Amino acid sequence: MVSNKLVILGGGESGVGAAILGQSKGYDVFLSDGGKIQEKYRQELVDRNISFEDEQHTQSLILDAALVVKSPGIPDTSPLVVALAERNIPIVSEIEFASRYTDAKLVAITGSNGKTTTTLLTYHLFKQAGYNVGLAGNIGESFAWQVAEKNFDYYILEISSFQLDNIDSFRPDVAVLLNITPDHLDRYGYSFQNYTDSKFNIVRNQKAEDHFIYFEDSEVIAKELADRIIPSQKLAVSLTHAVAHGMRLNGDELISNYKNSTFTQNYPALPIKGPHNAVNAMAAILAAQVAGIENSKIAEALLTFENAPHRLEKVAEIAGVTYINDSKATNVDSVFYALGSFSEPIVLIAGGVDKGNDYSQIEELVKAKVKGLVILSTKHEKLKDYFEEIVPRIHISQDVNDAVRQAQQWAVSGDIVLLSPACASFDLFRNYEDRGNKFKEAVGNLIQ
Template sequence: MVSNKLVVLGGGESGVGAAILGKSKGFDVFLSDRGELHAKYREELIRRDISFEEGQHTEAVVLAADLVIKSPGIPDKVPLIVSLHEKGTPVISEIEFASRYTDAKLIAITGSNGKTTTTLLTYHLLKNAGYNVGLAGNIGESFAWQVAEKKFDYYVLEISSFQLDNIVDFHPQVAVLLNITPDHLDRYNYSFQNYTDSKFNIIKNQSARDHFIYFDDSEVILGEFSKREIIPSKLGISLNHEIKEGAWFDDGYLAINSKERPFRQDFSELPIKGPHNAVNAMAAILAAQSVGVETDKIKTGLLSFVNAPHRLEQVAVINGVTYVNDSKATNVDSVFYALGSFSQPVILIAGGVDKGNDYSEIEELVRQKVKGLIVLSVKYEKLRDYFSDIVPQLYITQDVQDAVNQAKSWGVPGDVVLLSPACASFDLFNNYEDRGDKFKAAVRNLEKS
């Protein structure tokens, strides 16, 4: 008999979507959020006659559940979740729940960096080829909501480690693992192995008929191959060496070595730049090939792709200086990739809420490429102290317009002004989108002056 009392913890996009799917499948649904629900989600719940509370979790109601779906933002170690585990109540993620009610083929993409671009590009390649495909996970509309109300044959899912922590039978036919670098370690008892294990959950239910696409240059990923059985068919990606079955970067070309459909694509023709995006593009191509997309459709899709905002997004060229918004770069690894995307001198705008960053990872690139560092942050001391003797000039501010104005004063034709913060945004902004939008507005003010 199906568990009937379903409690959803968290009333954001994924939580409300899970509640809607639960109700459509006959569950007695109750949604609980410790914060205040967004008005549009509150209205949806009322309209659909789904019971909910906000501003608290009523423990007695939650603990009476037969099944709990929790927001990825709620750690497993909070007392309420611990109590549920002790009681033996299943606690799962929205992606696990939604996957139980769809026969669609799933392409699931994870990694510490690059997963949003890869997910969007993979979705674009399938959509461009005429596939009936949905976009979900960490991006777009709720996976569960789409399963409840739409009928897609394929889903491309951006999946975080937090979502993978609470899967049971989630089974993607195509799994992509782009990289594993230290991130969110506070959620994993500061154990990098725990975080790595979470990422590898993406393949735990795959069969020999499925595909596992991975970055073959990652020592962390390759190191795990000796520790665990890899059941699905492996497709590697490399920037440094030829891959017999997979893809590699060959003298400026994306070289796809596939038994069925090998091809080459001049990477310089694509609208996305930098070695990290070469990896993302090869992953998307292999994923699209794995579900049968034809080569000519892949080639046209690659050329027409438009990336999401805040990811190496060119904002403007003013007096020969290019302004680039990379506000999504909230860790050092992302800044490493961003700096590697440019051969021109860079004026770097960085800073925010430091997550235990190790700036030695980018020190050599900063020495080579950065002609000036602008620290946009309330707590600026760590960046200032690390880079003051490394960069030719350094400026500190808490105002994004002031930061952009200072960058303009340093810039000469051919330079790049790059917002790539390496930090979270919450000291001065609502989120990374807000930071990126305010940076773009500040650049546009330069155009007017």
């Protein structure tokens, strides 16, 4: 008898969603999580009579699987995954599994930075145009869960490299690649090429009728395109030059050239700022145009977009000083774009858990724009040593309220106080959201 046992590794949003979809498709489902499953997910499994375990992985219940759906957080090098691979048991991501059971058109968005903003903006453009569209992937509700219980015509998917590592037939109708900069290299044998290959999996199964939207100014992407055969229709995005098919920034204008139809949008009028967000906006606009959304509806929807928190989020203006929460900037590349988003003098709050950062990328911008650096971290030496000859004033703190008060003392009307850490948050905070929320609270305390 052929086994139809589906094993899910990981009992979070994506894992439980995959279990629900698997059950609906007739699989014998077993879910296993090495940690403790949250109560809301545990209750879903109990209510649906899906077998599961947590705080352990019982190999005898896992290694007889016909198919395994693995959480993106579990590396391929973990002993359990290695044992499954040795038995030639197929291992896929939730993204791959869900895509097998939907006829909806898929817009998949990846990149080292900007994925969430671009995904949310693309979803907003589709939703405002009246499309029957779902939001999933690395954001929102589980893709598999939605495929099991909803009936969308389109899905806008934020896709991480970890999710792309375990695809087989996943084929987006529109693939978006925003940028590739060093990140998560510990998962890729400290090989940037391995990480790059993972990102390019997003176009691996595309065909001639599909579309590939990419940032043409990226040297990494340009080099890969020269060495790869990609059959899909290519739409380039550029901040510096005209493109034959795609979209460019020309002065203050975003100008698209798609199917001989020109669309122009004044960029400063949009609610998102900075050159990186111009790239994000152009990618979203092109994805909407490919889906047939009218230019007038795109233009209207762009003006009503609200970005996710912690991404160049304006918190307050106090005595003429603007406070910006960019806690999501957990790598140097993100800080580069953040600094480039402002012409005003900046008091920068940075620091946290350094992931092997190379600060030379932002040295010139810091020298030109940053009047003071507040290092918010338990380990300040690397940042201090790098910037003490570059920045006029440095203050070291392990308390966000103290950090914000010091920034306020240095700032004058017309300045920006910018939290853009370049580092992970785990030395002083639970995560980047916690760091951003504590920063917003500290800024609020200045008003009282």
